[in-house]
Amino acid sequence: MNSGSDQSPKNVHTGSVNAPSRSIFFVSDGTGITAEVLGKGLLSQFEGINFRQIRIPFVDSPEKARECLQRIREVHEQNGIRPLVVLTMMDQEISALLRQGDALILDVFEAFIAPLENELGVRSAHTVGRTHGQTRREYVNRIAAMNFAIAHDDGISDADLINADVILVGVSRCGKTPTSLYLSMQFGLKAANYPLIPEDFERDRLPETVLPFRDKLFGLTISPEQLHKIRQERRPDSNYAALDTCRKEVAAAERIMRREGIKWFDTTSKSIEEVAVQIIQAINIKE
Amino acid sequence: MNSGSDQSPKNVHTGSVNAPSRSIFFVSDGTGITAEVLGKGLLSQFEGINFRQIRIPFVDSPEKARECLQRIREVHEQNGIRPLVVLTMMDQEISALLRQGDALILDVFEAFIAPLENELGVRSAHTVGRTHGQTRREYVNRIAAMNFAIAHDDGISDADLINADVILVGVSRCGKTPTSLYLSMQFGLKAANYPLIPEDFERDRLPETVLPFRDKLFGLTISPEQLHKIRQERRPDSNYAALDTCRKEVAAAERIMRREGIKWFDTTSKSIEEVAVQIIQAINIKE
16 A cells, blocks of 8 residues: 555645644545645644645555554654544545544545535435546546647647637736646636737737637736746846846736736736636636 | 626536536635535535536625625526535635525535634634645745646656656657646646657667656556547547557557556546546655
């Protein structure tokens, strides 16, 4: 079994290094992604506490449950603090085993499946591996959307723009690429993006290629100061990164978008999740 | 307020068209992504029921809560079936307002915040917009990882491979691109990917470029039948898509990976989420 050491290398520690850390396990008979998304959302409400996050996916047999329990017990013994466990477990026999451990168990399906069964008047399937609630068609759509996003990043390809759900425009490094990828991955939208570049500013117009698709065009903008910081990391002390260049480009881009009546979003103090959801709202209002 | 019509165009209907549908609202004072991920996970346990999914994000004022209630009431009146509401709401005053509606409310934070406060011995912040539990550094890492993944898709760039966390290899269209993007977006891993192409099969070796990084190399494979289907959609009736080509390429790729001792994963009947989590487990075992 592989559950012995499966923290993501990037996600292991949160908070400062010195305070003692509270361990939180994301345990599932599937990938554990639902447990992790929910768990992180909950933890964000408790700032100032160090959480050590440990992912234990694919716990789909009593044997693996016992190994998982053993791991939780070891962590408890090591630091003397009772661990937290966020559990999304379809198999009730296995989740009963896990409850025997000394930990605060936040059992997602236990909390919600029973009320749902009651409301819907049917028993749930209690089966694992349903690809996160997507139908096969949704899944295939999402993969196609991701391939579309990568093929239409940064104006690489003009082909097939008619099939885009969204086309983002904005100055280089304002957040078009991550937003496009997120829209495709999380929501299955075919998102293309086009940079606004100096020759667009000279012509003081949107690129010809995107003009026929005004109904699905959205702009992104960013504060010149933040843009300067981001570009500095990429090409230090270049003209491209100079604050003055950033100011001029942002002003020119916003002027074009305003005149063309393109709805735009400011990414300066927003996460890509927030920007993506705002774009989806704007699409739905248009339709 | 924008909550009047904010279903994702791709996510509105699930299930067959004829059966009456049960509406489920994902309501949040933030993006509602946590509510949606959890809600979809729960719904996947109730197959055969049509769910109409409606996302209402950014419900962050009493006024917006009342509009949201009105929308829930309208849906109820339209089809006569009590709606479901998955709620991730930090502001307790607003969530109290929403509880006045006639709906089955699955209140995620109510279910888990109180036990957590009790266990941790502190009050939670009850504040919105914490970028989904990521620290600023984690967020910046994730964006950098996404930019890395797109810059290192399909062997586009050899530069900077030393900074990759993972390098995926496999035949064209076996799932490398979506898996790389998912690893970067969900887990903040810098993922590069390299196609195995006919000249690699002739030399019967991995591409020279990736050889120095054997410790972070992983393979993906796929059944020749499925590969044939995927390639047919891309280039119908080409030699590239022919079942015989697919059989030969998959066999050659697996032979190389086996001989080089590269751990590999079969994407044929797995979602990218499952493959990504398996890769993360494998990385952690190596480290």
